[in-house]
Amino acid sequence: MRKKQKISIKDISKELGISITTISFIINKKAENKISKEVIKKVEDYIEEVGYKPNSTAQTLRTGKSKTIVFMAEDISDPFFSAIAKEMEEIAFENGYKIIYCSTENKKERALELLSLFKDRQVDAFIITPPEGFRDEMEKLVNEKKQVVMVFDRYYNDLEHNYVVLDNLDSSKRATRYLLDSGYQNVGFVGLKSDISPTQERLQGYQHVVAANGQKDRSVLIPFDDVKTAEGKEMIREFLKRNPQIDSLLFATNSLAISGLKVLKEESLRIPDDVSVLTFDDRDLFELYSPSISVISQPVSELANELIKGTLNLLKSDFKESVKFQKVLKGRLIERNSSHLISENNSI
Amino acid sequence: MRKKQKISIKDISKELGISITTISFIINKKAENKISKEVIKKVEDYIEEVGYKPNSTAQTLRTGKSKTIVFMAEDISDPFFSAIAKEMEEIAFENGYKIIYCSTENKKERALELLSLFKDRQVDAFIITPPEGFRDEMEKLVNEKKQVVMVFDRYYNDLEHNYVVLDNLDSSKRATRYLLDSGYQNVGFVGLKSDISPTQERLQGYQHVVAANGQKDRSVLIPFDDVKTAEGKEMIREFLKRNPQIDSLLFATNSLAISGLKVLKEESLRIPDDVSVLTFDDRDLFELYSPSISVISQPVSELANELIKGTLNLLKSDFKESVKFQKVLKGRLIERNSSHLISENNSI
């Protein structure tokens, strides 16, 4: 058995006695009315027959376009990001683009490494969740104008850039107001110690509403790296001990909520009798938990759609500088059993 | 401000008055004792200074190696696969490889599409969870010997190929035996209707032990597409109604367990009083659920490590035909509160 050699445009040219140029035109649909119907048919049939596919590496080298998008997520194993990734993947593939995923772990150095790893490749676009303290790097990247840059899940108000984000300020305000309206007097906030916009806005939204209602700001901010560790849980535990008045908790991320639920369980605090719970980001877990946990759900499908379609459009438009793509989507408050006052609970 | 042009090896050559060949040798560490220390130093310093990085597309075109691995998972948004993906990613990057992820959704057509999408690119390796009915395609792919092919999460016993899998038969036997030993008389099995090896082996393990203990086989197999749907839940519900004797349930996947837990909740069946529960694959959810759910946990880190290191080794060895990489890892039974007989429950 001979080793099946990869067939090239040159092989086709020889076989059919037609020039490489003509074949390339036909493949790239630049044939139009320049090339005779018969030749087109002949070439197309032959390509079909032998299953020829142009070598995309050569195409990339020649054109400078790789049909590749890098999605640099905070953590690709987080259900929120992996759900986004999966939805984007499909649409990207349909449009002839591949996506390479990676995780920054919210670390500046890691993000820098990844960036330099991909910048020498001809990546057409970056969809990126910048880590802590990455504003200046993002500015550089955007100004280079070498590829489309789409920022996800956060934005910089002092930078002209494309982004898709949740309306975190509004969501957080609504969440806090909802808890106050439900009759809870002392709403506590468990957030992330971080300079990125969603973290900031979720805290501000909470503080704004709490202050407007003459309540005290009772919040604790957990460093990113401690969220899933024993240290993080300890911080939440101490926060609760320091603030025994708290009758309601708003968590800024699903990971914080999970650590928080563990603490509440360990401390035998009942939900919602002792303390009601509301968290950002929905997960299977929250629906199944006893009691089920109320959430501000991010519209995952919409976010993914805006992200990838926005990126593809910018790619098509050859990202002329004028085009800016900025979408702010609303969160959805899903009321479950963790945030009802049991006495007034009229749910199923 | 001038547009910063990408610097090429030719530019360096001109700038330094040294031939392209010599520079290429130095970059690729093929300098050895062929090139004078001074020249090497000069070139390396200059490269450092201007931040030159070789164009990887050109390297790929020339060498046929792209330093790219495709990980074709069943579903990249499933926590099991995304955890595996993330661990592999890091090791791959350290070794100069990128990973492209995609999801087959366990659909043959989708997997075929993806395969043809990536085959024309110079992908160096496939790490793949083949979908239903993909044996013959895998045979073709393996025999082509164009790239390293590593199969994950399943294997074909009539095919010579590289794989990393869980010992599903053993795990399932241990799980079933454990439930019987805990005093449950009628263990039911909720599995997947599928021809892939883990599904088969998990069912067989259950059947084997149940038969050996003179018990009846009470199992239901849910089609892959129905697992998360109302139809799937209905099938589980009816299965339970048809088999009221069941006092213990073994779920073959975490998704099945989640649907199962929903049904148990809806039917107000208490765990473990009315029915005890044990499932394959661990998740946050199972630890936090009330009661916490016992699981057969797959060793995610080990699996990811074997997968990527095995693949990288095969890549290094230029995958001579003789090299076969086959790893079967043991599952770990984690006993939680869902599988104790309440009366004998001596846990915390």
Next chain:
DNA sequence: CTGAAAGCGCTTACAG
């Protein structure tokens, strides 16, 4: 309507 030729940025025999 079609083709010969340059060039994308590398690597690697080959020559000296």
Next chain:
DNA sequence: CTGAAAGCGCTTACAG
């Protein structure tokens, strides 16, 4: 110890 040149597989001005 170093360099000129071919070639990986394409696309695309340019010519006729």
